[in-house]
Amino acid sequence: MEIKKTQNDSELVMAISGRLDTNAAPKLIADMDECLVEGVKTFVLDMADCDYVASSGLRAILGAQKKMNALSGTMVVKNVVSDVMEVFEMTGFADILNFE
């Protein structure tokens, strides 16, 4: 998995590509812990090139949503491919996250 970060003022975009599996999730968590700090108002997770999400990946995403809630910001998950969307729906994550 690769993560590309872009920051514009208070908006942070992370584009992840590849497999968000048990070995990749800690890297995403570490990157989000480092980047989601005071001053970030909008966090965009671009999943256009992510074709696989395991439960560890879901936990990482849930952690980011909680962090943005704590920062009184918003989190948007965008460009989710249909296979991954099915995983979000099955686990109830589709109701928790904001999609675009």
Place this chain on the structure above:
Amino acid sequence: MKKELKIEANLDNLDLVLGFIEENLELAECPMKIAMKIAVCVEELYVNVASYAYDGASGDCTLYFEQDEKTPNRISITIEDKGKPFNPLEKADPDTTLDAEEREIGGLGIFMVKNIMDNIIYERKQKNNIIIMEKTW
């Protein structure tokens, strides 16, 4: 066909496990959409073995991939270890209706496996933990 992969149960071998499963799903002509979900299930159960079965010590894990010629649209995957008795299916399902703040994160993997697979069985036999899962498409 019946394929076998015997490895040391650790997270470094996750790529090997997923490679084995994906390669055989392709040979079995499993549709891509379903193959991805089956891989998620195998990952969840393998990670359980790698993380808990041997309490951090090293130990073996064997995976079997089976497809009967008479039922080419059905596969069965077995994961075996010789670790302490552990039935992952006993884990309670998470409440998937809660919001982000209230949401507990345990049990999610097994919940996904139960949702994706048609059948999943746990057996303890001769000091082995055996998980068998089946999927038809």
